[in-house]
Amino acid sequence: MKRQMMILTSALALSVLSGCDEPKQPTQPEQPDIVDIQEEKQENIVEEQTPIANGIRPEIKEALDSYEIFMNEYVEFMKTYQESQDTSTLLQQYVEYMTKYNDACKKLDEIDEDSLNDDELIYYLEVQTRVLNKINEIE
Numbered sequence: 001m002k003r004q005m006m007i008l009t010s011a012l013a014l015s016v017l018s019g020c021d022e023p024k025q026p027t028q029p030e031q032p033d034i035v036d037i038q039e040e041k042q043e044n045i046v047e048e049q050t051p052i053a054n055g056i057r058p059e060i061k062e063a064l065d066s067y068e069i070f071m072n073e074y075v076e077f078m079k080t081y082q083e084s085q086d087t088s089t090l091l092q093q094y095v096e097y098m099t100k101y102n103d104a105c106k107k108l109d110e111i112d113e114d115s116l117n118d119d120e121l122i123y124y125l126e127v128q129t130r131v132l133n134k135i136n137e138i139e
Contacts, residue, residue, distance in 0.1 A: 055120065067104040070104040074101070
């Protein structure tokens with residue numbers, strides 16, 4: 001089972017590096033109710049980590065923040081998944097994560113990286129770095 005999770009995590013990490021391709025679904029399911037708590041917690045973390053810089057357009061910041069929030073939630077879910085004795089209860093939550101993943105990726109795909117100003121590019125790279133570091137927390 002750990003091998004399956006490592007494969008899924010690797011696929012997700014590759015999608016982060018190459019854009020927002022669909023990650024492979026795990027063979028085991030998910031667990032409800034943890035999403036709302038984690039989402040609120042992650043929003044607070046992102047706000048603390050990323051003060052609004054003067055040169056960042058609101059739509060760019062919103063797209064990057066929603067992506068980072070999702071990835072933080074996903075990593076926490078994967079940690080829960082790895083520790084769970086009954087992964088079959090996690091299936092519904094995984095489906096919810098994939099919906100959020102698609103939404104975050106659509107926002108990211110709408111960003112024209114060539115049109116980013118210096119502040120936006122710096123913020124974009126900071127978010128990607130934090131996301132990759134977060135993904136590395138998954139064993």
